[in-house]
Amino acid sequence: xxxxxxxxxxxxxxxxxxxxxxxxxxxLVLVIFNFLLLFSLIKLxxxxxxxxxxxxxxxxxxxxxxxxxxxxxSAQSIDQNISQNKRHGYYSASLGKLYTNKxxxxxxxxxSRPFTKLQKNLFSTLDLNLYFFGSSPRERTDVSEFEKYSFxxxxxxxxxxxxxxxxxxxxxxxxxxxxxLASSVINANYxxxxxxxxxxxxxxxxxxxxxxxxxxxx
Amino acid sequence: xxxxxxxxxxxxxFLRFYLLDQIPTGLNVDEAYQGYNAYSLxxxxxxxxxxxxxxxxxxxGTFQSPLYTYLTIIPVYLFNLSIFSTRFISAISGVLIVxxxxxxxxxxxxxxxxxxxxxxxxxxxxxxxxxxxxxxxxEANLAxxxxxxxxxxxxxxLNRPKLLIPATFLFGLSTYAYQAQRLSTILFIALxxxxxxxxxxxxxxxxxxxxxxxxxxxPQLLLIGTAASSRRLDQVGYWGNLSGNALQNIYFxxxxxxxxxxxxLSPKNLFFDPDPQAVRSIPDLSVFYxxxxxxxxxxxxxxxxxFKQPVIKIILINGLVSIIPAALTxxxxxxxxxxxxxxxxxxxxxxxxxxxxxxxxxxFRWIFIAVILIFSLGLFYTKYFILLKYERSLxxxxxxxxxxxxxxxxxxxxxxxxxxxxxxxxxLAFYKKTDPLQFQKSNGLKDTSNYYSDINLNHNYKIGNIExxxxxxxxxxxxxxxxxxxxxxxxxxxxxxxxxxxxxxxRGLDGSLGIKLFTTNPTAKRNPGK
Numbered sequence: 001x002x003x004x005x006x007x008x009x010x011x012x013x014x015x016x017x018x019x020x021x022x023x024x025x026x027x028l029v030l031v032i033f034n035f036l037l038l039f040s041l042i043k044l045x046x047x048x049x050x051x052x053x054x055x056x057x058x059x060x061x062x063x064x065x066x067x068x069x070x071x072x073x074s075a076q077s078i079d080q081n082i083s084q085n086k087r088h089g090y091y092s093a094s095l096g097k098l099y100t101n102k103x104x105x106x107x108x109x110x111x112s113r114p115f116t117k118l119q120k121n122l123f124s125t126l127d128l129n130l131y132f133f134g135s136s137p138r139e140r141t142d143v144s145e146f147e148k149y150s151f152x153x154x155x156x157x158x159x160x161x162x163x164x165x166x167x168x169x170x171x172x173x174x175x176x177x178x179x180x181l182a183s184s185v186i187n188a189n190y191x192x193x194x195x196x197x198x199x200x201x202x203x204x205x206x207x208x209x210x211x212x213x214x215x216x217x218x
Numbered sequence: 219x220x221x222x223x224x225x226x227x228x229x230x231x232f233l234r235f236y237l238l239d240q241i242p243t244g245l246n247v248d249e250a251y252q253g254y255n256a257y258s259l260x261x262x263x264x265x266x267x268x269x270x271x272x273x274x275x276x277x278x279g280t281f282q283s284p285l286y287t288y289l290t291i292i293p294v295y296l297f298n299l300s301i302f303s304t305r306f307i308s309a310i311s312g313v314l315i316v317x318x319x320x321x322x323x324x325x326x327x328x329x330x331x332x333x334x335x336x337x338x339x340x341x342x343x344x345x346x347x348x349x350x351x352x353x354x355x356x357e358a359n360l361a362x363x364x365x366x367x368x369x370x371x372x373x374x375x376l377n378r379p380k381l382l383i384p385a386t387f388l389f390g391l392s393t394y395a396y397q398a399q400r401l402s403t404i405l406f407i408a409l410x411x412x413x414x415x416x417x418x419x420x421x422x423x424x425x426x427x428x429x430x431x432x433x434x435x436x437p438q439l440l441l442i443g444t445a446a447s448s449r450r451l452d453q454v455g456y457w458g459n460l461s462g463n464a465l466q467n468i469y470f471x472x473x474x475x476x477x478x479x480x481x482x483l484s485p486k487n488l489f490f491d492p493d494p495q496a497v498r499s500i501p502d503l504s505v506f507y508x509x510x511x512x513x514x515x516x517x518x519x520x521x522x523x524x525f526k527q528p529v530i531k532i533i534l535i536n537g538l539v540s541i542i543p544a545a546l547t548x549x550x551x552x553x554x555x556x557x558x559x560x561x562x563x564x565x566x567x568x569x570x571x572x573x574x575x576x577x578x579x580x581x582f583r584w585i586f587i588a589v590i591l592i593f594s595l596g597l598f599y600t601k602y603f604i605l606l607k608y609e610r611s612l613x614x615x616x617x618x619x620x621x622x623x624x625x626x627x628x629x630x631x632x633x634x635x636x637x638x639x640x641x642x643x644x645x646l647a648f649y650k651k652t653d654p655l656q657f658q659k660s661n662g663l664k665d666t667s668n669y670y671s672d673i674n675l676n677h678n679y680k681i682g683n684i685e686x687x688x689x690x691x692x693x694x695x696x697x698x699x700x701x702x703x704x705x706x707x708x709x710x711x712x713x714x715x716x717x718x719x720x721x722x723x724x725r726g727l728d729g730s731l732g733i734k735l736f737t738t739n740p741t742a743k744r745n746p747g748k
Contacts, residue, residue: 086728087605094604119508123490126511130486133477137550138491151476165519 006038006206013202015148019192026063026195033060034199038206041169050171057175060196061182068190073117084113122184125194128154131201143189153205160208175200222336223320230316230343233595234309234352239302241607242353243727244614246497249355250644251277253304256290258654266647266654268662269669273437274446278641279675280453281446285395286357299651304355311363312352315561316342318366323565325373326529337575338568340587344594345567347505347553347560350602361396362557364388365403369536372410373529376417382427390434397450398543398555400438405539407431413531446670454547479545482556485511488563493553496613503601505553505560506567507594513570520569537562608728615645617724617732621702622649624722624735625684634694635733636703637686643679652681691716695743701736708734717742 010016010031019027033056040049076084088108091099098104129135132154134147149157164172179196186194245253251266255275258266265272265287274281286307293306319342323335342348351359371385389403411424418424441447452458456474460467481487489511492499506514524530537559544555553560571590575583625633625646635646647657660680663669678687689701689708695716701708713720718736726732 086608090604090608090728091600094607095600116502119490123486123508126489127484127486128480129477129484133473133480136477137481137548138487138494151473154476154480162522165522 002038002042002206002210003035005209006034006202009153009202009205009209010034012153013149014146015193015198018146018148019195019198022192026192029056029060029063030195030198033057034202037175037199038203040171041203041207053171057178061178064182064186064190064196068186068192070117070121070185070187072187073114073185076113080113084109118184121186121188122180124188125180125183125197128157130194131197132157140188144191146193148193149201149205156205156208156212157201158208159211160204160206163207163211164204172200172203219332219336223317223339226320226336226339226343227313227316230313233343233349233598234312237603238305238309238353239300241603242614243607243611244616244619245301245304245645245648246354246614247278247642247644248282249304250615250642250648251275251282252287252290252355252357253294253299253301254644254648254654255282255287256294256304257299257648257651258657259287260291260294261654262658264654264658264662266644266657266662267666267669268658269666272669273441274670276446276669278644279673280449281670283357283361283394283396285391286355286360289360290355299648304648305353308355308359309352311359312348315348315352315359315363315366318363318370319561319565322366322370322373322529322533323568325370326524326527328524334568334572337572338565341564341568341571342561344591344598345506345560345564346500346503346598346602347557348564349598350500350505351554351557356554357396358398358554358557361392361399362561364392364395365399365536365540365558366561368392369532372532376414376528379418379420379423382418382423383430386427386431387434390431393435393438398540401543401546402536402540402558403431405542406536409535409539410532413535414528417528441670444670445673449673451546454549456546456548475545478547478550479541481551482541482544482559484551485514487551489514491551493551495549495552496610498552498554500601501605501609503597506563507597509593510567513567513574514563515570516574517566517568517570520573521566533562533565608726611728612726612730612732615642616726618642618645619649620724621684621733621735622646624700624724625650625682628700629683631683632697632699633684634689634699634701635684635686636689636701636707637677637679638688638703638707643681643686646681646684646686647679650682650684657681695738696740697738698740699738701738702733704733705731708736717746 016027019030033053036049036053036056040046040053043049091104091108095104099108124130124140127135129138130145131148132151134145135143136145139145179194179200182196183194186196255265258264259271264270265275267276269276273284275284275287289307290304293303297303297306316339320335320339323338324332326334328334365388368385368388371381371388375381375385386407389399389407392399393403407428411418411428415424438447445452456471460470462470488504489506489508490504492502492504521530521534525534540558541556544552547555575586578586621633621635622645637643643661646652661676663672679685689703691712694701695718700721701718708718712718713736717739719739721735721737723731724733724735
């Protein structure tokens with residue numbers, strides 16, 4: 001039953017068909033990984049399965065890093081340079097020595113901007129609207145947006161999240177943390193979208209769907 | 219515990235009142251309406267259009283809820299008309315919100331609830347949204363204060379049913395503080411009475427409480443059908459976009475509502491991407507510091523453990539219901555409309571911090587708190603007191619302060635400010651402290667009987683020696699006067715063609731052009747060859 005539901009979720013999601021068009025091979029890896037992930041969660045045992053899941057996940061991360069690494073993290077556009085120089089002036093005028101010392105200047109010119117970009121990438125993945133509404137109502141101008149899941153699946157997703165928190169599914173939490181950390185260095189404009197979350201969201205929707213049908217958390 | 223609460227309150231006072239008259243630099247148009255209408259009421263008993271004590275205040279093309287304006291009469295009386303007195307009610311509301319937060323959270327029936335309440339009060343004190351909105355003269359912050367006072371009464375009413383009456387009265391009152399409350403209060407009261415019906419054995423109390431709420435709504439009900447009652451929703455709703463068959467419309471509306479609602483729950487919006495409107499946000503800082511996402515996730519876990527507690531249920535319902543009116547409008551992530559929800563998120567963050575904090579050794583707890591405090595306030599200082607001051611000075615009408623000064627400097631000369639795109643007459647009336655009686659005579663409504671239904675806009679105003687209207691080139695350039703406007707109103711070609719002399723580019727603090735001020739040169743204009 002859970003695998004049939006996962007299959008149904010997969011074929012019903014527009015994201016699935018989008019990845020098919022762009023890169024069928026990566027979709028195959030994602031789907032296999034997705035089934036293994038669900039299997040490992042349901043069985044809650046099996047070191048070999050867990051090891052395979054971890055290995056496949058590592059491969060997916062490496063693939064994503066290779067394809068979508070954000071090269072602009074340490075670079076700055078002309079507009080950003082102008083804005084930074086202006087702000088440099090505001091800070092100097094307002095903070096005096098507190099700002100015009102080596103440490104503060106180094107932080108501001110070398111660390112602050114890349115750190116903000118990492119945060120931007122990271123937070124762009126933590127947005128339900130990105131997955132269920134094609135980022136509506138806050139569409140990004142520099143990204144080609146597409147609806148990844150029908151919004152009708154969102155209630156199942158929320159129930160699934162509740163199930164994950166209630167059942168203390170450590171592997172899902174570890175997956176989530178690893179995926180968001182990896183996403184911070186992947187360009188928010190990456191063609192396939194935040195695909196590292198693809199198996200996770202499918203799994204959570206499946207868990208939510210099962211919880212609704214069975215009227216109890218898996 | 220008491221001393222810590224006093225310390226937190228002192229910090230809240232400092233963060234809300236420090237340089238209140240200087241940052242943000244100037245006023246946004248809505249704030250100016252609040253202040254000037256209060257000034258006008260104090261001086262004449264009428265608003266700036268000449269209407270006696272209105273129920274809604276007519277402003278440019280829409281209507282403002284009345285409570286903030288009426289309360290602002292007190293600080294305007296005490297401190298005269300100023301940016302400080304206009305923002306005073308919001309700032310004091312911000313401080314009282316901190317104290318009410320402590321009062322509500324300490325009612326959670328757990329032995330450590332007072333400690334959690336302190337952390338919650340502390341988080342409200344330092345949260346960017348809470349400071350930001352307390353430093354703007356906005357009705358929503360006053361509404362939040364009244365809602366929290368009402369919530370406290372609802373919580374207490376579970377043990378003392380008679381308190382249900384002041385609770386519904388306060389919720390009724392909140393609808394006069396902010397328009398979004400008109401829907402959310404009804405939804406909250408209905409849900410509260412359904413969920414907690416068993417707590418009230420006497421149905422008489424429920425009936426009286428509901429009757430009190432209905433009575434508070436009578437003045438508003440009398441205006442149903444007028445623009446004052448529905449104009450705001452007409453302006454911001456997405457109902458007008460309906461086309462196609464019923465099924466398509468249902469799908470469109472459901473999806474739109476869900477998307478708007480979800481946007482308020484999005485961690486990206488709450489912790490990273492600020493409100494898209496410049497006057498409602500701080501540069502590069504959303505409603506919460508981005509690091510708060512970690513305690514937020516921990517807090518959700520804690521919340522799920524105790525969400526059956528009545529106090530938690532009440533604040534959850536109120537927070538989630540408060541998003542509904544905002545989700546019925548087109549503007550994305552309009553933070554000002556969901557302050558009760560932002561307050562709920564702050565409580566969740568406080569829970570996350572508090573329960574993690576329990577795992578630390580006592581000495582580390584203080585270090586932990588000190589780090590959070592220094593980091594948060596340092597970040598807030600740089601983003602708000604520095605970046606916002608410079609980068610948002612145009613949004614807060616800073617150039618109008620300078621223009622008002624110029625017009626006072628050249629009292630005997632006439633100024634014409636182009637009004638084709640500019641609707642900021644109220645800023646000039648505010649900064650020039652124009653006599654309200656004189657303002658009403660020059661610009662007021664001749665007939666106020668259609669005050670609540672007529673929404674036609676007047677684009678021409680006379681404020682002392684400044685006229686706001688379209689520039690009439692064939693006339694104005696032949697009179698000795700000042701002409702003011704932006705680059706589109708007075709282009710470089712106009713300047714050459716009409717022999718204008720640039721007096722000053724009035725700029726925002728970040729150097730962006732606000733208003734160009736010229737003098738005319740009638741002699742040169744009449745004799746183009748010379």
